[in-house]
Structure formats: C-alpha cells, structure tokens
Amino acid sequence: MKTKFKNLNREISVLTALVVMTILFGIINPVFIGSDNLTDIINQSTIYGLMGLGMTFVIVSGGIDLSVGSAFALIGVIVSKLSVAGMPPLVVILTGLLIGFLLGAINGILISNMKLQPFIATMGTMSVFRGIAYVLSKGMPILNVPTQFRNTVDGIIAGNIRISIIIFAFFAIIFHVLLKETKFGNYVYAIGGNEESARLSGVKITFNKIMIYGIGMMGTSMAALVQIGKLGTGEASAAQGYELNAIAAVAIGGASMAGGRGGVVGTVLGAILFSALKVGLIVSGVETFYQYIATGLVIVIAAYIEIIQAKLADKKGMKLVKKEKKL
Amino acid sequence: MGKQQEYALEIMDVKKSFYENLVLDGVSFELKPGEILGFLGANGAGKSTLMKIITGVYKMDSGMIKINGNQVSGEQISKIRENSVAMVYQEFSLIPSMTVTENLFLGSELKKHGLIDEKRQELEAKNMFKEFGIDINPSVAVEELSIGNQQLVEIVKALMKKPLVLIMDEPTASLANNEINLLFKFMRKLKQNGISIILITHHMQEVLEVCDRVIVLREGKVVMNRITDELCIDTMVEAMVGKAILSKDVLQKKGINNTQRVLLEINNLYWQSKLNNINFKVHYGEVVGIVGLLGSGRTELLKCLYGLLTPTKGTIIFDNKQIEHKLTPEKAIKIGMCYVPENRRKNGIVAIHSVENNMLMSIWNRILNYGIINKKISMQKVYDMVKNIKIKCVNKDQEIRNLSGGNQQKVVFAKGLLINPKLMILDDPTVGVDVEAKESIVKIIREFTNRGSAVLLVSSEFDQLEKICDRILILKEGSVKKELQYGRDCINEITISEAVQLN
Missing domain, CATH: 3.40.50.300 (P-loop containing nucleotide triphosphate hydrolases)
Incomplete structure (x- = not known):
C-alpha cells in the first residue's frame, strides 16, 4: 500500500497544484469555478493532452520528438482534404491515425537504424513535414470540412459532453494500459532507463523505438483530427509551437527528460493544469503577454519540484537500505 | 604542509548514524606518514561512510579527526581537509575527449593575461609525470590511453593539490595484471615521497602485496588492525565475514568425461x-x-x-x-543463453527501476495474458527468486540502485536464471x-550446473x-x-x- 502511494507521489502533487490553482482563480473570479468554465478547461486540454500522451512514450524512452507540431499540420491538411473529398468520417480517422504512425515511424527509423540524435532527427523532420503540408495545400487553407466529420470527432452527446473529451479519455486509458501493463510498455521504460542493459536483456531496441515514435505520433494524429473537427479548416500553418506545449504537459506531469520515468496519468493532469492556468489567467484579466511568462514559470517550477522529489525519494531509499541491513 | 607529525591522520572514536541506524560505531585508527593502509570490509560495513566523513562529504555525529596533528573541526574543517586529503573514486572523473593536461588542470587552470597558459600547464604536467616515473604523454586525449594509464592520470590529478593522505577506492577493479603492477609501483613511489595511502579493496592478494597494515571494518567497528606480515588471506576473510565460510560441499567439482x-x-x-x-x-x-x-x-x-x-x-x-x-x-x-555483463551499472541494470522490473526484463513475453502482464505470475517469480538466491531487498518495488553491489549482481543473475538457460x-x-556475495554467486553457479x-x-x-x-x-x-x-x-x-x- 505504501509503495503504491510512493509511486503516485508525483501525480498527487500535480493534482494538489491543480486544486490549489482552481481555488485561487475561483477566489479571484468566481466564474472560473462555474461548471461551464471547468468543462471548457477540460475541452481545451484535449489537444495538448492527446499530443502529450504520445510524447510521454517518447520521453519515457529517453527521446524527444520536435516534429509533432508540423506532423499535426500535415495530418490536418491530409485529413481535411480527404474529408472534403467525401471520404466517410471513420475511414478518415483511421487513415489519419495510420499516417501519424508512419510519420512517427520515419522518426523512429532515423533514430534507431541511422542512429541520429532524437533532437536532430526530429528537428529535421519538423521542417520536412511542415514543408510537405504547404506543398499539399499549396499554402491555402482547406475550408468547409463536412459537418458529418466534425460531429464525429467533436460533436455533443448525452446532453453536453463533447465527443473529443471521450476520445481523449479513451486514448488516455489505452496509452496508460499500453505503458503500464504490457511488455512493450516495460520495454519503453527499460530503454529509457538504460538502453544497453535493455539490449543485453534481449529487448529489440530498433523495432521498439520505431514503435515508440510511431505509436507516439498517433496521439498527435488524433489531436489533429479533433482540431479539424473543432475548426472545420485544415491549414499548413497550424500548430506552430505545439510540440513545446506537448512537452510541457509531459514535463509538468513528472516525466524525467533523461528517460525511464513518467506516466500517462501525470501527463493528463499536466495537460489539464496547463490549460487551467491559461484559462485562469484570462478569466483573472491578466494580459496575454504576461500569460507567456506565467506558463514558462510553471514549467520551470514543475521541473524543480521533480528534482526535489527525486532527492527526497533518494533519502527514503537510503532509509530503506539501512533497514535492509538490519533485517 | 607544515612540519612532520607522528601521524598523518588520526581517527578517534568516530560515530555516525543515518536515521536510527548506527553505521559507524566508534571507529579509531591512525595512519603514519608514508604508510599504505589496506582497508577491508564487506559491502555495507561502513567503509564508504567513513571515507566520506574523512573527505568531509558527511558530518560525523561524534568523535575527532586530526590531520597532521591538527584537529579538524568547526569552520576550517573543509579547508584543511580539502588541502590534505584527496580521494580517487572507483569511477573515473576524467573527461575522455580532453587531453591529459587539460584534465589535470580542470578547475584550477594556470592563467596568463586571463587566458589559459597551455605551455606552462603542459610543462608542469610533464614534470609531475617525470617525478613519479610515469610514461604518459600529457598532450594526448585521455580516451586514447589504456585503462591502466587513465587510472594513473586520475591519481596524478588527485595529487595536484599535494595531499598528505590519498584515499583510493578499488583502484584495481578495471585493471589488468600488468597494469596493477604498474599501479603498485606508483603507490610505493608515493610512499617514498611521504604520502600516506588508504587502499580500499576487495582483493586480499593485493593487500598482502602492497599494504603495510590492514584494517578490517565490520558492522561499523574496527575488528582487525594488524601489520600485513602477520596475516594470511583466511584470517582477513574471517575477520570480514565474522565466521568461517566456504562450505566445501557446494563446490564439488566434476572431472568431465568424454561421454x-x-x-x-x-x-x-x-x-x-x-x-x-x-x-x-x-x-x-x-x-x-x-x-x-x-x-x-x-x-x-x-x-x-x-x-x-x-x-x-x-x-x-x-x-x-x-x-x-x-x-x-x-x-x-x-x-x-543468458549473459551477465562485465559492467553491472552500465550494462547490467536499470538503476532507477525496481527490483521486479530489472529481474523480469528478459521474460516479459513469457508472462503475458492476452498481451497484458500477469501480475500474479510476475510477483511469484520475483518472490521465488528473492527467496532462492537470498536477495536482500525491502520489497519488489525497491529501486535497484538502493541495493548493495552484491545484491544488485544477484538480481542480474536472477534475470538470467529466469530465462531458464542452458x-x-x-x-x-x-x-x-x-566476499559474502561472492560466495553466494559461486553457489548459484554451482547449483545451476548441478542441474x-x-x-x-x-x-x-x-x-x-x-x-x-x-x-x-x-x-x-x-x-x-x-x-x-x-x-x-x-x-x-x-x-x-x-x-x-x-x-
């Protein structure tokens, strides 16, 4: 029981921060804790949240993916074209996810087969994907995505629940189970924790890395699909800088940039906290310029808390060692 | 350095506990100038804690430390220590891509008009090597040197601040025999120059070969402090473990026959x-x-x-x-087949992960239930292994880096054994x-082949x-x-x- 609590330490502190923040913003402006506003916060967290889910896999494996923002735009352009051309929504979604997997797999191949540094490899594809998006759309936005598609990914059911939230929850559960309960998930942690040990233990590094980046990018695909549903337009210039927000959600959620640590629950909470902060600052009447500063500070503080917690855990570990000696 | 005192280092009744656990229980000993002292003890005996107290990383709870006759306490504590005690760690602190000279002067560069005076550094490095009879070119990158020579550079780097006492933590761990001989030659040279050395090691043979005196630490106490000439390996092992070990029956050997x-x-x-x-x-x-x-x-x-x-x-x-x-x-x-690699930390374990995750890394695909890991089976496997080969850990979720070296290695063995290899x-x-973990590893190997x-x-x-x-x-x-x-x-x-x- 105690160990379970220890493992959830980070998630609990993000949750606490979220609650404290909600109360503070609620005091400043009661509108913030209105049910409409709270739903809105969750709503706004779906895009970065979905991207963050995939980024969690990549970061836990010790990598980074800077190309997700561009891939987002490219997938958006393709799926809106397909949808406008009359393809049925479900087929569009599956195609979008498949394209995402392939784009991610390209990153994976560059990183594992060709041994490029993840940072450089995905910085390269970041530019390439963006370029392809411009080429395909000829720089023009793709307008009038059919309502049928838009309703499928972002319609409202059961009173006032957005489908995009259900999709986010569904993806979060799938990604969580994949990371925590399967062999693949354990390999992701092992590769991030010590790639060489994993290799010597019989883990197929190349194959698994391709899967990590491929599956990771499927989160971004879904985010792009949801965005098209929300806006009804696909654009090559979309999602500039989104990769940093996705990384921020993962970092706030407590994943270690060095790899080997992190989890889906943390990322989901991180994404919600990120969006709550943005909405809260707007509701409190803070100017846009200051919002950048505030979000940046939150990321830095979150990273620092991670360090402090790691130190405390070490101390605890030492304590356990001494106990072990006594046994 | 001041005038020569009777002792370079005096440790008097040093006590230290972490939380409620007494790690050092009144340790006392003296180190003469130019003496090489072998320091033995099983993992967890308190060796590293004591060394960290001497080098000033930890504070002692009570006791006294004198360096060259001066009591070190209060404010000057870190300064005196910094200038008179140097430690060479097991893991190299050298930066492989930089030259030997650059490494030696890292952090205390010689400067001229605000820029690094490379010529003077190079010259000083050369003189230093000459003084100690080492044949290393100071202008080559460290990564081009053999491991043995890297070790020597590491030691020379520690000597840069002209310490009275040099502490070496298992310096021979990664060396070949001829390199060990070179190192010992170097240590004797240091001894002649009046530098006292504390050598921490697991190798009894080395102790007998190079040390003047041997101290054995067990459960935070000095249980033996004798001149090397009076000693043999068995006495030292017994002092370390506290009981006669080596049950010969598990070590039964079979001469193979052609059938x-x-x-x-x-x-x-x-x-x-x-x-x-x-x-x-x-x-x-x-x-x-x-x-x-x-x-x-x-x-x-x-x-x-x-x-x-x-x-x-x-x-x-x-x-x-x-x-x-x-x-x-x-x-x-x-x-x-299974493989236990040479470098446990680098290739054997995932330090930040749990005992369970380390142990089962090779066999996740064998305990799946419709693609999901079967927690019951995985728990049972870990439990059985912990019991069979007596791994000391708090529970299966404990991070492996918090285990002692011997227990970490046992987990690596468990990972291999679980494959059920031929x-x-x-x-x-x-x-x-x-020593104790060595014995159990020998036992694991024997039982494995007996099957x-x-x-x-x-x-x-x-x-x-x-x-x-x-x-x-x-x-x-x-x-x-x-x-x-x-x-x-x-x-x-x-x-x-x-x-x-x-x-």
Whole structure:
C-alpha cells in the first residue's frame, strides 16, 4: 500500500497544484469555478493532452520528438482534404491515425537504424513535414470540412459532453494500459532507463523505438483530427509551437527528460493544469503577454519540484537500505 | 604542509548514524606518514561512510579527526581537509575527449593575461609525470590511453593539490595484471615521497602485496588492525565475514568425461584481428573458465557467442544446432543463453527501476495474458527468486540502485536464471562485490550446473576460477593457448597465473 502511494507521489502533487490553482482563480473570479468554465478547461486540454500522451512514450524512452507540431499540420491538411473529398468520417480517422504512425515511424527509423540524435532527427523532420503540408495545400487553407466529420470527432452527446473529451479519455486509458501493463510498455521504460542493459536483456531496441515514435505520433494524429473537427479548416500553418506545449504537459506531469520515468496519468493532469492556468489567467484579466511568462514559470517550477522529489525519494531509499541491513 | 607529525591522520572514536541506524560505531585508527593502509570490509560495513566523513562529504555525529596533528573541526574543517586529503573514486572523473593536461588542470587552470597558459600547464604536467616515473604523454586525449594509464592520470590529478593522505577506492577493479603492477609501483613511489595511502579493496592478494597494515571494518567497528606480515588471506576473510565460510560441499567439482553431451562447440572462430582460430567445446553440467589478459580477446569471444559481435569466420554449434543466421541477444536468449555483463551499472541494470522490473526484463513475453502482464505470475517469480538466491531487498518495488553491489549482481543473475538457460555466459561476475556475495554467486553457479546446465565464465579473479571451474582455457592473442582440466592438471591461483603469463 505504501509503495503504491510512493509511486503516485508525483501525480498527487500535480493534482494538489491543480486544486490549489482552481481555488485561487475561483477566489479571484468566481466564474472560473462555474461548471461551464471547468468543462471548457477540460475541452481545451484535449489537444495538448492527446499530443502529450504520445510524447510521454517518447520521453519515457529517453527521446524527444520536435516534429509533432508540423506532423499535426500535415495530418490536418491530409485529413481535411480527404474529408472534403467525401471520404466517410471513420475511414478518415483511421487513415489519419495510420499516417501519424508512419510519420512517427520515419522518426523512429532515423533514430534507431541511422542512429541520429532524437533532437536532430526530429528537428529535421519538423521542417520536412511542415514543408510537405504547404506543398499539399499549396499554402491555402482547406475550408468547409463536412459537418458529418466534425460531429464525429467533436460533436455533443448525452446532453453536453463533447465527443473529443471521450476520445481523449479513451486514448488516455489505452496509452496508460499500453505503458503500464504490457511488455512493450516495460520495454519503453527499460530503454529509457538504460538502453544497453535493455539490449543485453534481449529487448529489440530498433523495432521498439520505431514503435515508440510511431505509436507516439498517433496521439498527435488524433489531436489533429479533433482540431479539424473543432475548426472545420485544415491549414499548413497550424500548430506552430505545439510540440513545446506537448512537452510541457509531459514535463509538468513528472516525466524525467533523461528517460525511464513518467506516466500517462501525470501527463493528463499536466495537460489539464496547463490549460487551467491559461484559462485562469484570462478569466483573472491578466494580459496575454504576461500569460507567456506565467506558463514558462510553471514549467520551470514543475521541473524543480521533480528534482526535489527525486532527492527526497533518494533519502527514503537510503532509509530503506539501512533497514535492509538490519533485517 | 607544515612540519612532520607522528601521524598523518588520526581517527578517534568516530560515530555516525543515518536515521536510527548506527553505521559507524566508534571507529579509531591512525595512519603514519608514508604508510599504505589496506582497508577491508564487506559491502555495507561502513567503509564508504567513513571515507566520506574523512573527505568531509558527511558530518560525523561524534568523535575527532586530526590531520597532521591538527584537529579538524568547526569552520576550517573543509579547508584543511580539502588541502590534505584527496580521494580517487572507483569511477573515473576524467573527461575522455580532453587531453591529459587539460584534465589535470580542470578547475584550477594556470592563467596568463586571463587566458589559459597551455605551455606552462603542459610543462608542469610533464614534470609531475617525470617525478613519479610515469610514461604518459600529457598532450594526448585521455580516451586514447589504456585503462591502466587513465587510472594513473586520475591519481596524478588527485595529487595536484599535494595531499598528505590519498584515499583510493578499488583502484584495481578495471585493471589488468600488468597494469596493477604498474599501479603498485606508483603507490610505493608515493610512499617514498611521504604520502600516506588508504587502499580500499576487495582483493586480499593485493593487500598482502602492497599494504603495510590492514584494517578490517565490520558492522561499523574496527575488528582487525594488524601489520600485513602477520596475516594470511583466511584470517582477513574471517575477520570480514565474522565466521568461517566456504562450505566445501557446494563446490564439488566434476572431472568431465568424454561421454558427456556437448552443449556448445566452437570451430575455427575468427573476429577481425582480435580472435584467431578459436576451438573448444563446453559440455552439459560443466563450468568452463576463460582467462587472459586485457586484450586477449576474452570479452570479444563472449560477445560473439551472445550475438553482440558477428564473427568474421567460423561456426558455433549450440545444442546440436549450428547457428546459421546473424545472432542477436534476443535470439541468443531464445535458444537458451543468458549473459551477465562485465559492467553491472552500465550494462547490467536499470538503476532507477525496481527490483521486479530489472529481474523480469528478459521474460516479459513469457508472462503475458492476452498481451497484458500477469501480475500474479510476475510477483511469484520475483518472490521465488528473492527467496532462492537470498536477495536482500525491502520489497519488489525497491529501486535497484538502493541495493548493495552484491545484491544488485544477484538480481542480474536472477534475470538470467529466469530465462531458464542452458548456458550462462558470465563476464567477470564477482568484480566489485563483497566476499559474502561472492560466495553466494559461486553457489548459484554451482547449483545451476548441478542441474545439468553449463557456464562459460570469464574472470580476472583467479581464486574464484580455482574454486568453481571444471576446466580453464587460457586465452592469448585471440586463441586458446592452453587448457587446464580438473582431475588432470593442478588448478590453483599459481598455476593459472603461470599459464596466463606464459609466453
């Protein structure tokens, strides 16, 4: 029981921060804790949240993916074209996810087969994907995505629940189970924790890395699909800088940039906290310029808390060692 | 340095506890100028804590430390220590891509007009090396040096601040025999220059060879403090463990006979220029040791077998099947091999992960239930292993880095055993673990082969080889030069070491 609590330490502190923040913003402006506003916060967290889910896999494996923002735009352009051309929504979604997997797999191949540094490899594809998006759309936005598609990914059911939230929850559960309960998930942690040990233990590094980046990018695909549903337009210039927000959600959620640590629950909470902060600052009447500063500070503080917690855990570990000696 | 005192270092009744656990229970000893003191103790005996107190990393709870006759306490504490005690750690602190000189002066660069005075640094480095009789070119990058020379540079770096006392933490762990001799020569030179040395090690033989006096620490107390001349290995081991160990019955050896089935057969194996025509067989139930100096191809041979290197020529027949395709670790595991790598921290464990995750890393695919990991089976497997080979841990979720070295290595063994292998490939598995853990590892190996499986073992610790090997292959310049067989040849530390030195 105690160990379970220890493992959830980070998630609990993000949750606490979220609650404290909600109360503070609620005091400043009661509108913030209105049910409409709270739903809105969750709503706004779906895009970065979905991207963050995939980024969690990549970061836990010790990598980074800077190309997700561009891939987002490219997938958006393709799926809106397909949808406008009359393809049925479900087929569009599956195609979008498949394209995402392939784009991610390209990153994976560059990183594992060709041994490029993840940072450089995905910085390269970041530019390439963006370029392809411009080429395909000829720089023009793709307008009038059919309502049928838009309703499928972002319609409202059961009173006032957005489908995009259900999709986010569904993806979060799938990604969580994949990371925590399967062999693949354990390999992701092992590769991030010590790639060489994993290799010597019989883990197929190349194959698994391709899967990590491929599956990771499927989160971004879904985010792009949801965005098209929300806006009804696909654009090559979309999602500039989104990769940093996705990384921020993962970092706030407590994943270690060095790899080997992190989890889906943390990322989901991180994404919600990120969006709550943005909405809260707007509701409190803070100017846009200051919002950048505030979000940046939150990321830095979150990273620092991670360090402090790691130190405390070490101390605890030492304590356990001494106990072990006594046994 | 001040005037010469009777003692370079005096430790008086030092006590230290972490939380409620007493780690050092009134430790006292003295170190004379120019004395080499061997410091022994099982993992967890308090050696590193004591050293950290001497170097000022930890504060002691009570007691007194005098350096060169001066009591160190209060404010100047760190300054006095900084100037008179230097520590050489097990892991190298050198930056591989920088030159030897740059490494030596890192952090205390000599400057001229605000820029680094490279010429003067180089000259001083050269003088330093000359003074100690070391033949190293200070302008080459550290990564181009042999491990032995890197170790010397590491020590010279510690000597830069002209300490009275030099503490060395297992300096021979990664050295070959000739490099160890070089190091000892260097240590004697330091001794002549009046520098006192504390040598922390697990190797009794080294202690006897180079130390003037030996202190054994057990459970936070000094249990032995004697002149080396009065000592033999057994007395030291007994002092360390506190009881007579070595139950001879588990170490039962079997002389092999020709009727035993062959598990592994290697024919005409070549790898680049490192392995030249290697031929040998391993039978079921056999422990085959491989010895050779660094560069003899011992590690390369193991790597070829486990699919980490691809042989340029030759055949490997495993369990009556010739290995046709390119081998990978994953395939090697599938056909029934496991591998315990040389460097536990770097290649054996995932330090920040739990005992469970480390132990089961190779067999996740065997405990799946519709693609989901079966928690019941995984728990049972870990529990059984912890019990069988007596791994000391709080629970399965404890991070492995918080275990002692010996227990970490046991987890690595458990990971291999869980594969249910026919052949265990071990690369120096007893390096850096304490005497007790060594004994249990020997026991694990024996029990494993008693069940009919085989072990191929590279070791630089000849006493371990003597204890467990049925057969020993001597490797030199990439080929098997000699074979010692139990029951036919006399196998002991001396015969092994003679065979290795053989031209």
